[in-house]
Amino acid sequence: MINFTSMRLTIFSILLVVACFGIAGFSTFYSPRENDNPATLGEKLFNEKILSLDSSLSCASCHKPAFAFADTMAFSIGIGGKLTKRNTPSVLNMKNRPYYFWDGRSASLKEQALMPISHPDEMGLPIQDAIIRLNNSPLYSALFKKIYNQTVTAQNIGAAFAAYENTLETIDSKFDDWGNNIKKISASEERGRQVFISEKAKCFDCHFREDFTNDDFKNIGLFNAKDLNDSGRFLITKQKKDLGKFKTPGLRNIAVTAPYMHNGMFATLEEVVDYYNNPKKIVPDAINIDPSLQQPLGLTEKEKKDLIAFLKTLTDKKFAKREASMRNQLTSIIHK
Ligand code: HEC
Ligand code: HEC
Numbered sequence: 001m002i003n004f005t006s007m008r009l010t011i012f013s014i015l016l017v018v019a020c021f022g023i024a025g026f027s028t029f030y031s032p033r034e035n036d037n038p039a040t041l042g043e044k045l046f047n048e049k050i051l052s053l054d055s056s057l058s059c060a061s062c063h064k065p066a067f068a069f070a071d072t073m074a075f076s077i078g079i080g081g082k083l084t085k086r087n088t089p090s091v092l093n094m095k096n097r098p099y100y101f102w103d104g105r106s107a108s109l110k111e112q113a114l115m116p117i118s119h120p121d122e123m124g125l126p127i128q129d130a131i132i133r134l135n136n137s138p139l140y141s142a143l144f145k146k147i148y149n150q151t152v153t154a155q156n157i158g159a160a161f162a163a164y165e166n167t168l169e170t171i172d173s174k175f176d177d178w179g180n181n182i183k184k185i186s187a188s189e190e191r192g193r194q195v196f197i198s199e200k201a202k203c204f205d206c207h208f209r210e211d212f213t214n215d216d217f218k219n220i221g222l223f224n225a226k227d228l229n230d231s232g233r234f235l236i237t238k239q240k241k242d243l244g245k246f247k248t249p250g251l252r253n254i255a256v257t258a259p260y261m262h263n264g265m266f267a268t269l270e271e272v273v274d275y276y277n278n279p280k281k282i283v284p285d286a287i288n289i290d291p292s293l294q295q296p297l298g299l300t301e302k303e304k305k306d307l308i309a310f311l312k313t314l315t316d317k318k319f320a321k322r323e324a325s326m327r328n329q330l331t332s333i334i335h336k
Pocket of ligand 1 (some may be wrong): 064079123
């Protein structure tokens, strides 16, 4: 008898909890706030799981805010456990980019944002269904009405994402303090900066301007048409000269966005720098590698260390703590 009563009580409390969550989840009573705008809507959408087929993933599941909006795995997990074919890049500092994706197949953030939603390896939800889901949500239909004075459309979804992503600029790193004459960088970081811009290391040939990218496509030797068979920009242009070329990624926050490259093949900055120092040692049969990388650079161990110290000055203060904890994790792995 007692057991029966307590069972009923348990069922009752479960129902109560479910009901409360239900009300909160549907937000039936949402009334838009004063400061709702395209960017705040875009941020909400960026974290919204109903934009994936089985409501399991949002953009933030792969572009993890704590890791400078990149993923910590070489390939990310899309709906149904499918792996993405490329490494998930950071979506910080996208504002001034002329191309998006490793192969540059999209030319605007508005257009780009719709692609992961319907991509079968990512969120797998046809855009028409995404529009229906958002229009059927009292919360989103109220927000789109207030902000765009429209029902939800593919265009205003794209516009909201772009507005949010345009706010994700990072200009508050140790390097920026140095550039603005607020603080000095350490002796090792300064030596690393000199290495970075030197003829010897050539990093600055491709990674320049405020976000450390030439916004161009280059082949650094990670395509051999065998085990490394992603031909990159070639897939879009079908021109032989583009075989194995990928978008030069910006280097801001690079210390917190491991693993690296379009295929996530390097786990640490040390591995990246060792690779550049002698690409052929790691990929002897690369096709169409950039002329500037055909000879080993001949960096000394000290130059490599300094170069990495410099790269770490590019981490925004928001993510600096993350970097320290990653360093600790790495140290504990190395010392095991
Ligand atoms: C399942 C993981 C996953 C999800 C979910 C995801 N992305 Fe991505 N994202 C990726 C991968 C992988 C790439 C690189 C793909 C390529 O270049 O072919 C990428 C690339 C991008 C880029 C281009 C970055 C650059 O440097 O050119 C942007 C912008 C972006 N995603 C935004 C979004 C938005 C907005 C959403 C949500 C609507 C989203 N992503 C959802 C994995 C994901
Ligand atoms: C010829 C142009 C070029 C030169 C020179 C160059 N890079 Fe790159 N860098 C690229 C391209 C293109 C990629 C992406 C390649 C890929 O994924 O296949 C890249 C990727 C990277 C990445 C990984 C970024 C990420 O988000 O995964 C780092 C770190 C990096 N480069 C640092 C350097 C450093 C340090 C140097 C100098 C030693 C250097 N690069 C020289 C073009 C260049």
